[in-house]
Protein backbone atom coordinates (compact mmCIF):
# COMPACT_ATOMS: atom_id res chain seq x y z
CA UNK A 1 0.00 0.00 0.00
CA UNK A 2 2.85 2.43 -0.55
CA UNK A 3 2.41 5.15 -3.11
CA UNK A 4 4.83 5.40 -5.97
CA UNK A 5 5.98 8.96 -5.49
CA UNK A 6 8.45 8.94 -8.34
CA UNK A 7 6.15 10.83 -10.77
CA UNK A 8 6.99 14.43 -11.70
CA UNK A 9 7.67 16.48 -8.57
CA UNK A 10 8.60 20.06 -9.38
CA UNK A 11 9.52 22.48 -6.63
CA UNK A 12 6.61 24.57 -5.35
CA UNK A 13 6.12 27.70 -7.45
CA UNK A 14 7.45 30.85 -5.75
CA UNK A 15 4.67 32.60 -3.89
CA UNK A 16 2.41 29.55 -4.04
CA UNK A 17 0.35 28.97 -0.91
CA UNK A 18 1.99 26.78 1.72
CA UNK A 19 -0.43 24.09 2.82
CA UNK A 20 0.00 21.56 5.59
CA UNK A 21 -2.64 19.02 4.68
CA UNK A 22 -2.09 17.08 7.92
CA UNK A 23 -2.28 19.96 10.40
CA UNK A 24 -5.00 20.50 12.97
CA UNK A 25 -5.24 24.10 11.78
CA UNK A 26 -6.12 22.98 8.26
CA UNK A 27 -8.41 20.18 9.47
CA UNK A 28 -10.39 22.48 11.74
CA UNK A 29 -10.73 25.34 9.27
CA UNK A 30 -9.73 24.47 5.69
CA UNK A 31 -11.75 27.29 4.10
CA UNK A 32 -9.12 30.08 4.00
CA UNK A 33 -6.56 27.72 2.45
CA UNK A 34 -9.04 26.55 -0.17
CA UNK A 35 -9.89 30.15 -0.93
CA UNK A 36 -6.22 31.01 -1.50
CA UNK A 37 -5.66 27.94 -3.63
CA UNK A 38 -8.67 28.58 -5.86
CA UNK A 39 -7.63 32.20 -6.36
CA UNK A 40 -3.89 31.94 -6.82
CA UNK A 41 -2.94 28.34 -7.59
CA UNK A 42 -5.96 26.23 -8.62
CA UNK A 43 -3.71 23.35 -9.67
CA UNK A 44 -0.96 23.50 -7.07
CA UNK A 45 1.88 21.07 -6.44
CA UNK A 46 2.20 20.05 -2.79
CA UNK A 47 5.83 19.10 -2.15
CA UNK A 48 5.08 16.97 0.94
CA UNK A 49 2.62 14.56 -0.62
CA UNK A 50 3.77 15.22 -4.21
CA UNK A 51 0.13 15.59 -5.14
CA UNK A 52 -1.30 18.27 -7.41
CA UNK A 53 -4.08 19.94 -5.43
CA UNK A 54 -7.05 20.75 -7.65
CA UNK A 55 -9.40 23.23 -6.00
CA UNK A 56 -11.85 24.67 -8.53
CA UNK A 57 -15.25 23.07 -8.97
CA UNK A 58 -14.99 23.33 -12.76
CA UNK A 59 -11.57 21.63 -12.97
CA UNK A 60 -12.60 18.82 -10.61
CA UNK A 61 -15.70 18.16 -12.72
CA UNK A 62 -13.52 17.98 -15.82
CA UNK A 63 -11.30 15.38 -14.16
CA UNK A 64 -14.22 13.26 -12.99
CA UNK A 65 -15.80 13.34 -16.45
CA UNK A 66 -12.68 11.90 -18.07
CA UNK A 67 -11.97 8.69 -16.14
CA UNK A 68 -9.69 7.24 -18.82
CA UNK A 69 -7.41 10.28 -18.77
CA UNK A 70 -7.60 10.75 -15.01
CA UNK A 71 -7.50 7.23 -13.64
CA UNK A 72 -8.18 6.18 -10.04
CA UNK A 73 -5.41 3.55 -9.86
CA UNK A 74 -3.65 5.49 -7.09
CA UNK A 75 -6.72 6.11 -4.90
CA UNK A 76 -5.95 3.61 -2.15
CA UNK A 77 -2.15 3.78 -1.82
CA UNK A 78 -0.79 5.31 1.37
CA UNK A 79 -0.50 9.07 0.94
CA UNK A 80 2.90 9.05 2.66
CA UNK A 81 5.22 6.04 2.40
CA UNK A 82 4.88 3.52 5.24
CA UNK A 83 7.89 2.33 7.26
CA UNK A 84 9.17 -1.22 7.06
CA UNK A 85 7.94 -2.47 10.47
CA UNK A 86 4.35 -1.55 9.57
CA UNK A 87 4.68 -3.13 6.13
CA UNK A 88 5.99 -6.32 7.73
CA UNK A 89 2.99 -6.51 10.06
CA UNK A 90 0.60 -6.05 7.13
CA UNK A 91 2.51 -8.66 5.19
CA UNK A 92 2.22 -11.18 8.02
CA UNK A 93 -1.57 -10.68 7.95
CA UNK A 94 -1.49 -11.43 4.22
CA UNK A 95 -2.35 -7.82 3.33
CA UNK A 96 0.01 -6.73 0.57
CA UNK A 97 -2.14 -4.56 -1.62
CA UNK A 98 -5.80 -4.36 -2.53
CA UNK A 99 -6.32 -5.54 -6.11
CA UNK A 100 -8.46 -3.29 -8.35
CA UNK A 101 -12.08 -3.45 -7.16
CA UNK A 102 -14.06 -0.17 -7.21
CA UNK A 103 -12.14 2.76 -5.75
CA UNK A 104 -8.91 1.77 -7.50
CA UNK A 105 -10.17 0.25 -10.69
CA UNK A 106 -10.04 1.97 -14.07
CA UNK A 107 -10.19 -1.28 -15.99
CA UNK A 108 -12.88 -3.40 -17.60
CA UNK A 109 -13.65 -5.32 -14.38
CA UNK A 110 -14.96 -2.12 -12.75
CA UNK A 111 -18.48 -2.15 -14.27
CA UNK A 112 -18.78 -5.87 -13.58
CA UNK A 113 -18.03 -5.40 -9.87
CA UNK A 114 -19.97 -2.15 -9.54
CA UNK A 115 -23.21 -3.69 -10.91
CA UNK A 116 -24.18 -5.72 -7.81
CA UNK A 117 -23.17 -2.86 -5.51
CA UNK A 118 -25.45 -0.42 -7.36
CA UNK A 119 -28.28 -2.90 -7.06
CA UNK A 120 -27.73 -3.57 -3.37
CA UNK A 121 -27.63 0.12 -2.46
CA UNK A 122 -30.17 1.45 -4.98
CA UNK A 123 -33.08 3.71 -3.99
CA UNK A 124 -35.50 0.78 -3.71
CA UNK A 125 -33.27 -1.20 -1.36
CA UNK A 126 -32.65 1.88 0.74
CA UNK A 127 -36.40 2.56 1.02
CA UNK A 128 -36.92 -1.03 2.12
CA UNK A 129 -34.12 -0.62 4.69
CA UNK A 130 -35.68 2.44 6.35
CA UNK A 131 -37.43 0.51 9.17
CA UNK A 132 -34.10 -1.19 9.97
CA UNK A 133 -32.26 2.15 9.97
CA UNK A 134 -34.89 3.62 12.30
CA UNK A 135 -34.75 0.63 14.64
CA UNK A 136 -30.95 0.71 14.85
CA UNK A 137 -31.03 4.50 15.36
CA UNK A 138 -33.45 4.28 18.28
CA UNK A 139 -31.53 1.44 19.90
CA UNK A 140 -28.34 3.49 19.78
CA UNK A 141 -30.14 6.63 21.01
CA UNK A 142 -31.43 4.57 23.96
CA UNK A 143 -27.80 3.92 24.86
CA UNK A 144 -27.05 7.62 24.50
CA UNK A 145 -29.98 8.46 26.82
CA UNK A 146 -28.59 6.01 29.38
CA UNK A 147 -25.13 7.59 29.03
CA UNK A 148 -26.55 11.08 29.53
CA UNK A 149 -28.52 9.93 32.58
CA UNK A 150 -25.51 8.22 34.08
CA UNK A 151 -22.82 10.85 33.61
CA UNK A 152 -24.59 13.97 32.36
CA UNK A 153 -22.51 13.93 29.17
CA UNK A 154 -22.15 11.85 26.04
CA UNK A 155 -19.75 11.82 23.12
CA UNK A 156 -22.04 12.00 20.09
CA UNK A 157 -19.19 11.41 17.62
CA UNK A 158 -17.99 8.20 19.29
CA UNK A 159 -21.53 7.22 20.24
CA UNK A 160 -24.47 7.09 17.84
CA UNK A 161 -22.71 8.80 14.93
CA UNK A 162 -20.12 6.03 14.97
CA UNK A 163 -22.13 2.95 15.85
CA UNK A 164 -25.27 3.44 13.74
CA UNK A 165 -23.52 3.41 10.33
CA UNK A 166 -21.47 0.31 11.25
CA UNK A 167 -24.59 -1.59 12.26
CA UNK A 168 -26.52 -0.41 9.20
CA UNK A 169 -23.67 -1.45 6.91
CA UNK A 170 -23.46 -4.92 8.46
CA UNK A 171 -27.21 -5.33 8.02
CA UNK A 172 -27.01 -4.17 4.38
CA UNK A 173 -24.18 -6.60 3.68
CA UNK A 174 -26.16 -9.46 5.19
CA UNK A 175 -24.07 -9.96 8.35
CA UNK A 176 -26.30 -8.44 11.03
CA UNK A 177 -25.32 -10.99 13.67
CA UNK A 178 -22.10 -9.18 14.61
CA UNK A 179 -22.24 -8.84 18.38
CA UNK A 180 -22.21 -5.45 20.06
CA UNK A 181 -18.58 -5.85 21.05
CA UNK A 182 -17.71 -6.29 17.38
CA UNK A 183 -19.21 -2.94 16.45
CA UNK A 184 -16.59 -0.99 18.38
CA UNK A 185 -13.86 -3.30 17.11
CA UNK A 186 -14.91 -2.84 13.49
CA UNK A 187 -15.03 0.93 13.94
CA UNK A 188 -11.54 0.83 15.51
CA UNK A 189 -10.25 -1.23 12.57
CA UNK A 190 -11.64 1.11 9.95
CA UNK A 191 -10.40 4.19 11.85
CA UNK A 192 -6.96 2.55 11.89
CA UNK A 193 -7.24 1.83 8.15
CA UNK A 194 -7.89 5.45 7.18
CA UNK A 195 -5.35 6.83 9.65
CA UNK A 196 -2.58 4.52 8.44
CA UNK A 197 -3.12 5.19 4.74
CA UNK A 198 -4.31 8.82 4.75
CA UNK A 199 -2.49 10.24 7.77
CA UNK A 200 0.97 11.34 8.90
CA UNK A 201 2.06 8.94 11.61
CA UNK A 202 5.36 7.97 13.20
CA UNK A 203 6.90 4.51 13.25
CA UNK A 204 5.34 3.36 16.53
CA UNK A 205 1.90 4.62 15.62
CA UNK A 206 2.19 2.94 12.22
CA UNK A 207 3.02 -0.33 13.94
CA UNK A 208 -0.03 -0.08 16.21
CA UNK A 209 -2.31 0.83 13.31
CA UNK A 210 -0.90 -1.88 11.03
CA UNK A 211 -1.72 -4.45 13.70
CA UNK A 212 -5.37 -3.36 13.68
CA UNK A 213 -5.49 -3.18 9.87
CA UNK A 214 -4.07 -6.72 9.72
CA UNK A 215 -6.83 -7.96 12.04
CA UNK A 216 -9.39 -6.15 9.88
CA UNK A 217 -8.01 -7.78 6.76
CA UNK A 218 -8.23 -11.26 8.28
CA UNK A 219 -11.84 -10.57 9.32
CA UNK A 220 -12.63 -9.41 5.76
CA UNK A 221 -11.10 -12.58 4.31
CA UNK A 222 -13.30 -14.70 6.60
CA UNK A 223 -16.32 -12.61 5.67
CA UNK A 224 -15.72 -12.94 1.94
CA UNK A 225 -15.19 -16.70 2.26
CA UNK A 226 -18.54 -17.38 3.99
CA UNK A 227 -20.08 -20.35 2.25
CA UNK A 228 -23.64 -19.51 3.39
CA UNK A 229 -24.06 -15.98 1.98
CA UNK A 230 -27.74 -15.43 1.11
CA UNK A 231 -28.47 -15.06 -2.61
CA UNK A 232 -29.67 -11.47 -2.23
CA UNK A 233 -26.60 -10.35 -0.24
CA UNK A 234 -23.54 -8.69 -1.75
CA UNK A 235 -21.50 -11.86 -1.39
CA UNK A 236 -24.27 -13.93 -2.92
CA UNK A 237 -24.37 -11.51 -5.87
CA UNK A 238 -20.58 -11.50 -6.23
CA UNK A 239 -20.59 -15.30 -6.36
CA UNK A 240 -22.77 -15.08 -9.49
CA UNK A 241 -20.68 -12.36 -11.18
CA UNK A 242 -18.39 -13.35 -14.05
CA UNK A 243 -15.29 -11.36 -14.88
CA UNK A 244 -14.86 -10.19 -18.51
CA UNK A 245 -12.88 -13.39 -19.28
CA UNK A 246 -15.75 -15.54 -17.96
CA UNK A 247 -14.01 -16.57 -14.72
CA UNK A 248 -15.59 -16.15 -11.25
CA UNK A 249 -14.56 -13.23 -9.04
CA UNK A 250 -11.18 -14.18 -7.49
CA UNK A 251 -11.33 -14.40 -3.66
CA UNK A 252 -8.86 -11.54 -3.17
CA UNK A 253 -11.04 -9.29 -5.35
CA UNK A 254 -14.14 -10.20 -3.32
CA UNK A 255 -12.16 -9.23 -0.20
CA UNK A 256 -11.23 -5.91 -1.82
CA UNK A 257 -14.89 -5.17 -2.68
CA UNK A 258 -15.90 -5.93 0.94
CA UNK A 259 -13.09 -3.72 2.20
CA UNK A 260 -14.15 -0.83 -0.09
CA UNK A 261 -17.70 -1.14 1.19
CA UNK A 262 -16.94 -1.61 4.88
CA UNK A 263 -14.65 1.42 4.98
CA UNK A 264 -16.52 3.73 2.59
CA UNK A 265 -19.88 2.56 3.76
CA UNK A 266 -19.69 3.63 7.33
CA UNK A 267 -16.63 5.82 8.01
CA UNK A 268 -17.82 8.60 5.69
CA UNK A 269 -21.40 8.37 6.95
CA UNK A 270 -20.31 8.54 10.60
CA UNK A 271 -18.21 11.57 9.80
CA UNK A 272 -21.05 13.26 7.91
CA UNK A 273 -23.42 12.75 10.87
CA UNK A 274 -20.83 14.13 13.35
CA UNK A 275 -20.15 17.22 11.26
CA UNK A 276 -23.84 17.87 10.60
CA UNK A 277 -24.66 17.48 14.31
CA UNK A 278 -21.79 19.76 15.33
CA UNK A 279 -22.88 22.58 13.01
CA UNK A 280 -26.49 22.26 14.20
CA UNK A 281 -25.48 22.17 17.87
CA UNK A 282 -23.51 25.38 17.51
CA UNK A 283 -26.94 27.09 17.68
CA UNK A 284 -29.62 25.68 19.97
CA UNK A 285 -32.44 26.77 17.68
CA UNK A 286 -30.98 24.94 14.70
CA UNK A 287 -30.59 21.67 16.56
CA UNK A 288 -34.12 21.78 17.93
CA UNK A 289 -35.53 22.60 14.47
CA UNK A 290 -34.03 19.43 12.91
CA UNK A 291 -36.63 17.27 14.63
CA UNK A 292 -39.49 19.71 14.18
CA UNK A 293 -39.35 21.19 10.69
CA UNK A 294 -40.30 18.66 8.02
CA UNK A 295 -37.53 18.21 5.47
CA UNK A 296 -34.93 20.13 7.46
CA UNK A 297 -32.85 17.12 8.56
CA UNK A 298 -32.61 16.02 4.93
CA UNK A 299 -31.64 19.49 3.70
CA UNK A 300 -29.16 19.89 6.56
CA UNK A 301 -27.48 16.64 5.58
CA UNK A 302 -27.22 17.82 1.97
CA UNK A 303 -25.78 21.18 2.94
CA UNK A 304 -23.20 19.43 5.11
CA UNK A 305 -22.20 17.29 2.14
CA UNK A 306 -21.72 20.40 0.03
CA UNK A 307 -19.87 22.59 2.49
CA UNK A 308 -17.99 20.08 4.62
CA UNK A 309 -18.09 16.69 2.90
CA UNK A 310 -16.66 13.84 4.91
CA UNK A 311 -14.70 12.57 1.92
CA UNK A 312 -12.88 15.87 1.55
CA UNK A 313 -10.55 14.94 -1.30
CA UNK A 314 -9.74 11.98 -3.53
CA UNK A 315 -6.91 10.98 -5.81
CA UNK A 316 -6.43 10.44 -9.52
CA UNK A 317 -3.41 9.87 -11.76
CA UNK A 318 -3.00 11.11 -15.33
CA UNK A 319 -2.68 8.46 -18.07
CA UNK A 320 -1.18 10.98 -20.54
CA UNK A 321 0.16 14.55 -20.55
CA UNK A 322 -2.73 17.00 -20.05
CA UNK A 323 -3.43 20.66 -19.37
CA UNK A 324 -5.68 21.26 -16.38
CA UNK A 325 -6.66 24.70 -15.12
CA UNK A 326 -3.94 26.16 -17.34
CA UNK A 327 -1.22 23.93 -15.84
CA UNK A 328 0.62 21.36 -17.95
CA UNK A 329 0.81 18.00 -16.23
CA UNK A 330 2.90 15.04 -17.35
CA UNK A 331 1.70 11.46 -17.60
CA UNK A 332 1.74 9.89 -14.13
CA UNK A 333 0.96 13.16 -12.30
CA UNK A 334 -0.96 12.37 -9.11
CA UNK A 335 -3.85 14.68 -8.31
CA UNK A 336 -5.83 15.38 -5.17
CA UNK A 337 -9.32 16.61 -6.00
CA UNK A 338 -10.39 18.91 -3.17
CA UNK A 339 -14.15 18.32 -2.92
CA UNK A 340 -14.47 20.72 0.02
CA UNK A 341 -12.89 23.48 -2.05
CA UNK A 342 -15.31 22.71 -4.90
CA UNK A 343 -18.30 22.91 -2.54
CA UNK A 344 -17.24 26.35 -1.37
CA UNK A 345 -16.28 27.67 -4.81
CA UNK A 346 -18.09 31.00 -5.31
CA UNK A 347 -18.22 30.26 -9.05
CA UNK A 348 -20.42 27.27 -8.26
CA UNK A 349 -22.44 28.35 -5.21
CA UNK A 350 -23.70 31.72 -4.00
CA UNK A 351 -22.39 32.75 -0.58
CA UNK A 352 -20.75 29.33 -0.35
CA UNK A 353 -19.51 29.59 3.23
CA UNK A 354 -23.00 30.29 4.58
CA UNK A 355 -24.90 27.26 5.82
CA UNK A 356 -28.13 27.56 3.91
CA UNK A 357 -29.97 24.21 3.89
CA UNK A 358 -32.76 25.25 1.56
CA UNK A 359 -30.45 26.75 -1.10
CA UNK A 360 -31.43 26.32 -4.74
CA UNK A 361 -29.42 23.62 -6.53
CA UNK A 362 -28.14 22.40 -3.15
CA UNK A 363 -27.74 18.84 -4.44
CA UNK A 364 -25.40 19.84 -7.28
CA UNK A 365 -22.28 19.40 -5.13
CA UNK A 366 -19.44 16.93 -5.57
CA UNK A 367 -19.72 15.41 -2.09
CA UNK A 368 -20.56 12.07 -3.72
CA UNK A 369 -18.34 12.57 -6.77
CA UNK A 370 -19.56 12.40 -10.37
CA UNK A 371 -19.51 10.06 -13.34
CA UNK A 372 -18.19 6.51 -13.52
CA UNK A 373 -17.14 6.28 -9.88
CA UNK A 374 -19.96 8.33 -8.33
CA UNK A 375 -20.82 7.04 -4.89
CA UNK A 376 -23.18 4.06 -5.08
CA UNK A 377 -24.01 4.53 -1.37
CA UNK A 378 -25.28 8.11 -1.72
CA UNK A 379 -28.93 7.27 -1.05
CA UNK A 380 -28.07 5.15 1.95
CA UNK A 381 -25.87 7.88 3.42
CA UNK A 382 -28.59 10.50 2.85
CA UNK A 383 -31.19 8.27 4.49
CA UNK A 384 -28.99 7.69 7.53
CA UNK A 385 -28.24 11.40 7.85
CA UNK A 386 -31.86 12.44 7.81
CA UNK A 387 -33.10 9.64 10.11
CA UNK A 388 -30.35 10.06 12.72
CA UNK A 389 -30.45 13.86 12.85
CA UNK A 390 -34.23 14.07 13.03
CA UNK A 391 -34.52 11.29 15.63
CA UNK A 392 -31.70 12.62 17.82
CA UNK A 393 -33.14 16.14 17.78
CA UNK A 394 -36.65 14.86 18.55
CA UNK A 395 -35.45 12.76 21.47
CA UNK A 396 -33.02 15.31 22.86
CA UNK A 397 -34.34 18.73 21.77
CA UNK A 398 -32.48 20.50 24.60
CA UNK A 399 -29.09 19.02 23.68
CA UNK A 400 -26.14 21.39 23.58
CA UNK A 401 -22.36 21.23 23.23
CA UNK A 402 -20.84 20.53 26.62
CA UNK A 403 -17.87 22.81 26.00
CA UNK A 404 -17.26 26.02 24.11
CA UNK A 405 -13.92 24.77 22.80
CA UNK A 406 -13.78 23.75 19.16
CA UNK A 407 -13.72 19.94 18.99
CA UNK A 408 -10.63 18.25 17.55
CA UNK A 409 -10.89 17.30 13.86
CA UNK A 410 -9.42 14.30 12.05
CA UNK A 411 -6.07 15.27 10.55
CA UNK A 412 -6.22 13.12 7.43
CA UNK A 413 -5.78 14.00 3.79
CA UNK A 414 -9.10 12.62 2.57
CA UNK A 415 -11.40 12.45 5.58
CA UNK A 416 -12.63 15.15 7.92
CA UNK A 417 -14.99 15.35 10.92
CA UNK A 418 -14.94 16.22 14.62
CA UNK A 419 -13.45 13.25 16.43
CA UNK A 420 -15.16 14.12 19.71
CA UNK A 421 -18.46 15.83 20.28
CA UNK A 422 -19.30 16.07 23.98
CA UNK A 423 -22.96 16.92 24.48
CA UNK A 424 -25.23 17.47 27.50
CA UNK A 425 -28.77 18.54 28.27
CA UNK A 426 -29.14 22.30 28.55
CA UNK A 427 -30.22 23.27 32.09
CA UNK A 428 -33.94 24.01 32.30
CA UNK A 429 -34.72 27.70 32.66
CA UNK A 430 -35.47 28.56 36.28
CA UNK A 431 -39.17 28.54 37.19
CA UNK A 432 -40.43 32.11 37.68
CA UNK A 433 -40.72 32.81 41.37
CA UNK A 434 -44.23 32.81 42.71
CA UNK A 435 -45.08 35.34 45.36
CA UNK A 436 -46.12 33.65 48.61
CA UNK A 437 -49.86 33.59 49.28
CA UNK A 438 -50.96 36.66 51.27
Ligand code: HEM
Pocket residue numbers: 072075102103104114117121260261264265266268269272309310311314366367368369370372373374375376377378380381
Ligand atom coordinates in the same frame (compact mmCIF):
# COMPACT_ATOMS: atom_id res chain seq x y z
C1 HEM B 1 -21.59 10.62 3.60
C2 HEM B 1 -21.24 9.45 3.16
C3 HEM B 1 -20.46 9.24 1.90
C4 HEM B 1 -19.67 10.10 1.19
C5 HEM B 1 -19.36 11.55 1.50
C6 HEM B 1 -19.17 9.36 0.06
C7 HEM B 1 -18.37 9.91 -0.92
C8 HEM B 1 -17.97 9.23 -2.05
C9 HEM B 1 -17.29 9.82 -3.17
C10 HEM B 1 -16.89 11.29 -3.29
C11 HEM B 1 -17.02 8.84 -4.07
C12 HEM B 1 -16.37 9.00 -5.44
C13 HEM B 1 -14.91 8.58 -5.40
C14 HEM B 1 -14.30 8.69 -6.78
O1 HEM B 1 -14.68 9.51 -7.58
O2 HEM B 1 -13.34 7.94 -7.02
C15 HEM B 1 -17.52 7.62 -3.50
C16 HEM B 1 -17.39 6.39 -4.09
C17 HEM B 1 -17.79 5.23 -3.47
N1 HEM B 1 -18.57 5.12 -2.34
FE1 HEM B 1 -19.22 6.60 -1.18
N2 HEM B 1 -19.62 8.08 0.13
C18 HEM B 1 -20.43 7.97 1.22
C19 HEM B 1 -21.13 6.87 1.64
C20 HEM B 1 -21.02 5.63 1.07
C21 HEM B 1 -21.75 4.47 1.45
C22 HEM B 1 -22.85 4.42 2.53
C23 HEM B 1 -21.31 3.44 0.70
C24 HEM B 1 -21.81 2.04 0.76
C25 HEM B 1 -22.36 1.49 -0.22
C26 HEM B 1 -20.29 3.97 -0.19
C27 HEM B 1 -19.55 3.23 -1.09
C28 HEM B 1 -18.77 3.78 -2.09
C29 HEM B 1 -18.05 2.99 -3.09
C30 HEM B 1 -17.99 1.49 -3.15
C31 HEM B 1 -17.45 3.91 -3.95
C32 HEM B 1 -16.57 3.59 -5.17
C33 HEM B 1 -17.43 3.55 -6.39
C34 HEM B 1 -16.68 3.31 -7.68
O3 HEM B 1 -15.49 3.61 -7.76
O4 HEM B 1 -17.32 2.82 -8.59
N3 HEM B 1 -20.14 5.30 0.05
N4 HEM B 1 -18.11 7.88 -2.28
